[in-house]
Amino acid sequence: MNYGFTEEQLMIQEICDKIGKEKIVPVREKYDETGDFPWDIVKILSESDIFGVYLPEEYGGMGGGCLDMCIATETLSKYCGGIALAFAATGLGTYPLLLYGSEQQKKKYLPDIASGKKLAAFGLTESNAGSDVGGIQTTAVKKGDYYILNGTKQWITNGGEAEIYSVIASTNKAKGARGLSAFIVEKGTEGFSFGKKENKMGIRASVTRELVFEDCKIPKENILGREGAGFMVSMKTFDKSRPGVAAQALGIAQGALDEAVKFSRQRIQFEKPIASFQGVQFMLADMATKVEAARTLVYQAAREVDLGSKNISKISAMAKMYASDVAMEVTTDAVQILGGSGYMKEYPVEKMMRDAKITQIYEGTNQIQRGIIAMNLIKEGASLE
Amino acid sequence: MNIVVCIKQVPDTTEVRIDPKTNTLIREGVASIINPFDLYAIEEGVRLKEKFGGKVTVISMGPKQVENALREAISLGADEAVLMSDRAFAGSDTLATSLALSEGIRKTGFDVIICGKQAIDGDTAQVGPGIAAHLDIPQITYVKKIESINDGKILAERMVEEGYEVVESTLPVLITVVKEINEPRLPSLKGKMKAKKTEIKIITSEDLGIDKTKIGLDGSPTWVMKIFTPPKKEGGKIFEGSTEEVVAKLVSELQDNLI
The missing domain is CATH 1.20.140.10 (Butyryl-CoA Dehydrogenase, subunit A, domain 3)
Structure with a gap:
């Protein structure tokens, strides 16, 4: 079949196919059994430049787009949908930054994501908010040069393994969905910890954890877009x-x-x-x-x-x-x-x-x-x- | 550090069949690949570059289509590629090939030359050592680990039948590597794109000013009389029954057929 791929897209397909056949197939059953995070495969993907396929060249990416990301995800998922998710969920965590990040934020975070040095994750779902985004309970209160985050995110793919998190929290509860804002939170920030690792039916090579924020203080410049843009950031993402x-x-x-x-x-x-x-x-x-x-x-x-x-x-x-x-x-x-x-x-x-x-x-x-x-x-x- | 890696393009033997009438390889429709042992040589070269700086030049001798193998080597991390391609090289045996390659390598400059231990088509393991001999430099064959390189010296472990030897040599040196030395990386996207753009330098016999009686068929003392497929081993026989029965059957079979 000829899908009209560019030469670069064909290369992405070829590389991911090789990685899938030679590196993923021999280990997929093991990771499915143990539920361990497939860092060895993540390293191979990063060395092969796969993490950057959909990111702009100016931030260390390969300059492709959504189709490039889809080709990589599809090809890797053919061999293991769970292992492929380390890549795909990083994409989900990166889109808010790509779409709404300032030049400074992009320069700070995207190169490490493009090189595969750091994984990303997206934190929206909570125990009472998933399909209903307006039900988000996590709050971000502005205090001087900081926002103070409190709340718990549930079922977050790449949680605990990723370094960079796009997190949706309410900055104005009265406004519901319109009072949500998006923030970048780095792993290691004081007051940011991880809850239990979920034991799942499938995609077991992918890790799913809670994100716990207890008076987690993040610099105010870590907001993505403006206050109240969180719902839009999520939907566009x-x-x-x-x-x-x-x-x-x-x-x-x-x-x-x-x-x-x-x-x-x-x-x-x-x-x-x-x-x-x-x-x-x-x-x-x-x-x-x-x-x-x-x-x-x-x-x-x-x-x-x-x-x-x-x-x-x-x-x-x-x-x-x-x-x-x-x-x-x-x-x-x-x-x-x-x-x-x-x-x-x-x-x-x-x-x-x-x-x-x-x-x-x-x-x-x-x-x-x-x-x-x-x-x-x-x-x-x-x-x- | 100037690192030169010699590679050979070979037919993918997992796909090769032998024509039962002529006893030659059926090459039609068979994919050409980089000799698998040479992938370890490329990887070791790239690792040396990453550790000590410098550049990795891959070199090969063969027809134009060998460019594909050289480009693949670039996608695996090599910096430059040289193809020695000329009708005059055709038909070279291991002596003539190693002479031609040594002259090509002399032109590119070298501190460390790395070859795979042997090619999977000819299986001679002679070209690497031949190059070292022609260049009059030391060689360490069957290297499974480079311990260190400093002060113009290399310390390497080479595989022998039982165990390994630790050998020290001065630079420049030629080493041939075994698959235990590393785990070759997969091509990267940036590498593949670079490979597409890289210009492959072509070297002819004229460029080398080489004595034409020493290359090609004229320079090759090896004479292939016949190529044949060794007879297939016949499957063994398994006797079943009680120990006494089995022993009796085995003894009678041995007496009837073999002794």
């Missing part, structure tokens, strides 16, 4: 990061499809490879078609982001929702095709099925995505009248 989650889902789906095709050609039943049975063939055909349809949508969303299209919320939500639903369907079918083997940990598809589930949930549940798509449709409809 998600618009650009959702193609990344979609790419992760897409990679997981492709990985499962590849395994299903391989197995069905080898597995002999009734003296024939099971790939010769129409029941299996039709399943594979449907899986492959869905994966390809998802891919086209993901690349289109990423390209819209890179083209600077004005409203990307809808296509971004569509890509995230569709690719993750496809990932869940395709990985489930892959387990079905592998049968008993598919249910066993000796084969990678049961892990892929567990890894796929999260993509329907995080960075906005697929119900929230459908809401965004519908809201945009209604708005567009209204503007035609």
Whole structure:
């Protein structure tokens, strides 16, 4: 297939494919089992310049965009959706800085992220706020040259391992979502600690922790944009990061499809490879078609982001929702095709099925995505009248 | 430090098949790769550069398509690439090849020359030592670890049948490396982009002013009489049953067929 990639994008794909095959496949089962953080793979990704693919050259990046990030995420996720997340979640934590950071903030933080020296993370979700961003309880109170943060963030990907955190906190509770602000918090800041590490169903090679702020004092210049811009920072970040989650889902789906095709050609039943049975063939055909349809949508969303299209919320939500639903369907079918083997940990598809589930949930549940798509449709409809 | 790494482009032997009629390699459609042992040589060269400064020049002899291998070496961290390419070099055996390469290396300058221990196609392990001989410099073969380089001296561990030897030599030196020496890195994106742009310097026999009777077929005393595939080992036989039965079967089989 020719997706019209640039030479550089083809190189990203080639490098990530090599890393996936040679370095990730041999260790993915181990990391899934132990839940340890895959620092050895992070180091390889950083040495290969992958962390900088979507960042501007002036900050040490490779000058690509959202599509470059998606190609890397998809390719790595084909081999392990959990390990790929160390990269993808850093992207999520970096977008607020990239979109709303001042020149000074970008100069300070982006080069270390681009080189892979430091990982980033995004802290929004709390025990009572996820889909409902307005429910955020963490507060940031301005005192002189500082903001004092108090509260607890929950289920933060890369939490504890990342050095740079984009954190959403309320600077004006009375204003609800409009009273939210975004801040950069560095690991090691006094009053900033990490809570328990979550024991998850899938993406177990990725770490998920609580962020705990107890009178955490951060310099006032660490605010991203202005006070009250936190909701907008989050929404614009998600618009650009959702193609990344979609790419992760897409990679997981492709990985499962590849395994299903391989197995069905080898597995002999009734003296024939099971790939010769129409029941299996039709399943594979449907899986492959869905994966390809998802891919086209993901690349289109990423390209819209890179083209600077004005409203990307809808296509971004569509890509995230569709690719993750496809990932869940395709990985489930892959387990079905592998049968008993598919249910066993000796084969990678049961892990892929567990890894796929999260993509329907995080960075906005697929119900929230459908809401965004519908809201945009209604708005567009209204503007035609 | 001037580091020169010699590499060879070889057919990917995991894909090579042998034509049963002619007993030669079927090269058509087989990918060309950097000789796997040379990847360790490139990595060690790049590590030396990272530690001591200087530059890594990769050099190879062969047709134009070897440029691809040289570019790959650049993507792995080498700085410059030289391709010795000329019809006059064609047909060179290990003696002529090492002579030509030594003249090419003389032109680039060198403190440390690194080669893989051998190429996976010819398997001779002669070109590295040959280069050292032609340049009249010391050589340390089968190096598994460079202990130190300072004061114009190198201290290295070389693999031998049982264990290893620690050898000291003056610089300049040629070493050949085994795969235990390091773990080669994967290409980086910046490296790949640099590789695309890097100009590959081409050296011909004219540029070297080399005696043409000493290179190519004329300069190669090696005469290949025949290439053949060694007969496949036949699978063993497993006897089943009680110990007594198995022993009896084994003894009778040995008597019938082998003794």
